[in-house]
Amino acid sequence: MCLRLGDVFPNFAADAHPEPITSFHQWIGNSWAILFSHPADFTPVCTTELARVVQLSDEFTKRGVKLIALSIDSANSHARWAPDILHIAKYGFTNEDTQENQATPTVHRHTELPFPIIADYDRVLAEQLGMIDPDERNAEGIPLTARAVFVIGPDKRLKLMLLYPASIGRNFDEILRLTDALQLAAKAPVATPVDWKPGQDVMVVPTLTKEEADKRFADVCTIQVPSGQGYLRVTPHP
Known part of the structure; x- marks a missing residue:
């Protein structure tokens, strides 16, 4: 299956920890959702990634985003893995019982994972969603699940x-930034420039006429460039 931006994301049912997902679309409801996949439980990079998502989960919740992970192991395996994830979320890469290297605990309120983990032990979803990494294989020579991120809107379409x-861990601070940009673009006819951060100026989309832009935004500045074309229109974060 070849997923494209704007496609309706496939609905599915799956086993998961702490409880099965009977309908993915129903689970999303009217929220935004982020599905992010992992090669396997009890692996180092995956553990650090999920730990970071635990730390950021309240920020995603503030934005109305539901989080759901995926790994090829069973729901029982996920349940056994969860304490490791929470430990790393709190203490990072140091041992809590080593006095000279005592970590400063990261403050978060979670004593259980704040998101489910899908058990894709038969790799059906990994295959269906194109998440197989042909170059990375396990000890048996089976291709691993790649690290995919799918951001899905309340309309169930892939955004x-x-x-x-x-082999490469993701930057979930960047994924949070992308979420802010997507949600802003969904509300206003603007685009976010390179390295944009929430609160910074944005660009008026080219499809908006000057009259429409002046009516929509109180302050639009057109950047002068050698071509003389007025396509670089900047406005404060709406």
Whole structure:
């Protein structure tokens, strides 16, 4: 299956920890959702990624975003893995019982994972959603699940897709920034420039006429460039 931006994301049912997903679309409801996949439980990069998502989960919740992970192991395996994830979310890469290297605990309120983990042990979803990494294989020579990120809107359509190889961890602070940009663009006819951060100026989309832009935004500045074309229109974060 070849997913494209704007496609309705496939609905599915799946086993998961802490409880099965009977309908993915029903689980999303009227929220935004982010599905992010992992090669396997009890692996180092995956553990650090999920730990970071635990730390950021309240920020995603503030934005009305539901989070859901995926790994090829069973729901029982996910349940056994969860304490490791929470430990790393709190203490990072140091041992809590080593006095000279005592970590400063990261403050978060979660004693259980604040998101479910899908158990894709038969790799059906990994295959269906194009998440197989042909270059990274396990000890049996089976291709690993890649590190995919799917951002899905309340309309159940795919808004953003990232695909990382199994060996490289993602930056979930960047995924949070992408979420802010997507939600802003969904509300106003603006685009976010390179390295944009929430609160910074944005660009008026080219499809908006000057009259429409002046009516929609109180302050629009057109940047003068050698071509003389007035396509670089900047406005404060609406």
